[in-house]
Amino acid sequence: MDTQDIIQHFAEQTHPDELEQFDRASLQELVAKHETPFMVLDLEEVDYQFKSLQAALPNTKLFYALKSLSHPELIKRLKKLGSYFDLATIGEVELVESLGITGDQCIHTHPIKKDKEIKRALEFGCTRFVVDNFAEMQKFYPYAGQVELIIRVSFRSPQAVVDLSRKFGCTLEELPRLVDDAAAHGISVVGLSFHVGSQSMSPMTHVNAVRSSVAAMKVMSHVDWKFLDIGGGFPIVYQESVSPIADFCVPINEALAELPQGVDVFAEPGRFISGPAMIEVVSVVGKAKRGARMWYYLDDGVYGGFSGQMFDHAAYPIAPLKPFDPTGEFFPSVLAGPTCDSIDVVAEDIELPELEVGDILIGKQMGAYTIASATEFNYYPKPKVVVVEDIFDPESEAL
Template identity: 55%
Template structure:
């Protein structure tokens, strides 16, 4: 190859790899050819990297991975091996831990609303720490007051979060003294506070003010033997726009946490930060049609499948072709659609793409969290196969 051509193809490769974070197009195409598409791939090394980055950024905090983000046995076993505990919300998640031979020693139950049967299943498994946010829920623990300890979930509304969880759960901070008094009057032990300032938050200010207010409240209620503060999740990742580096995001959180007495156990329930960047999704073009000024490409998965997070989680994933195309190849206004018969199943209506052929493979990145977890089988398109690989198999 001439030096000029060589430089050109090197440049094209670099441009094409911008969002691929080190993965090789060639290897991804080979994986799609070997296993078929759609193909959901979890990168073991990235799970480890994300977990360690967050643990380093929050050195005083114990991690309780939020299983709901990506309830995958390989992910759970890996995180356990790295020392993580688990945030469990349902009996189904407990069953998954059991299938992975993971015990309850570092598990907490964080669903503020649950049936008696779910409380029993969690206690039988060995979980002792539960979350409540109202009187009716506290009363459910009367029969189990010798086995369970409670955290009160406090509601800190956050308009800035992509997913504002305090709309649905948590009590006002001013209600905490009454709820504690109600529990104590019945001999039910309250040991902590928990909150979740919303998922994918743009800045740490919501965490900081929630920690400061929680610390104040604890200091003003010395009649309680406070032992835990659980700061939830919310730690952001990069989708199509930039996000704060995790160590910068966590620096003011650490400062706020230093206000708490050293005997308080600090917990976090990260889901998105650990799982999100750790998976990619390969999809192939199964059809194409010119409709008006745009070319529509139909892929073999879409918003009813792994990209369901576009609907439920309000996420927009980087999606790109795996073709090696030249820097000067013309880009055309295109639409990417999923395979189902529903017209809502459109991944991107406004994307510029080089011309694609049937069988070409596309990749969506940052798709580990709230994606496979909420994929449906609408139209009886089955959930994609999932692969657990090392970074070296992909790079």
């Protein structure tokens, strides 16, 4: 199914109300206070997503992947919830350090690093690093005795929306030689890691990777294994349904029960926590009939908050804020972004009621890989972020 098929969520005879879980009055209040476009970060939803995943993986330490959304209020909320943090760059190290997070609460997971990145992480107090090749292992020779290494193994995942093992991870056949090379230079290898891919639609990819990792650990029983990092990839709902996280994790937990005694489990959720926690509020700034379809021009597009459509292969649910009329007429429409580039189209062949300039639309599930990859092309500024406590609760007075 391509993006155009996915995003045509109004095309059924009975049109669902895509904003039914939101308090429209609170959204209207936000629109009155803030000029569009803007993102709304809901901290209560951060709580809900984190606690749901923790309940689904009760024996796993969650290391939030900052790359998906690194807003300071989100990080502070996760710190309060007891989260750990997955870092990959000096910038991320310095961000969490500025928020009072310590190095022992973090893991540095980028498989490829400059020496200055290793030094900065060690200065911060983060001593656990990921490697996946011999050239990277050599960078740690000078730091023997100061670091604990986790070796990332590749498990390809055609079911994932983004197959991260295409770019990173050694093969299982290479693993013993990497472990031996570390031992020969006095470096401690303490764990294995993998990432089955972003937005993984089947838990069996995790299960197979866990079982292969367990088998490798048992073969190399001379190593003092301390950790297995199962990465991220836990799916959220965009346009298609996914398994509830509690169900998704059942077979993963069964596989993890086979780990040797004393091995702790890490996970690196990013999208699962940040994705549902943010919406975007945009407005119609222009309209034109072109052929059989009405084109509506929005004040943000794929170069801004909707950048995940380009970089993350996401198709976000989007709907008008004005009251929903299921008996009203819907028309084939296009939602276009504001820039001068013709690629800047948010949705094609979407069916909408007739809109007017100034009407507001809401994009849902827009926390992950959106503002994180937004640009300022054409000198349009990135959408600002408004932080609230509960945009889903009609009784909320935190707005």
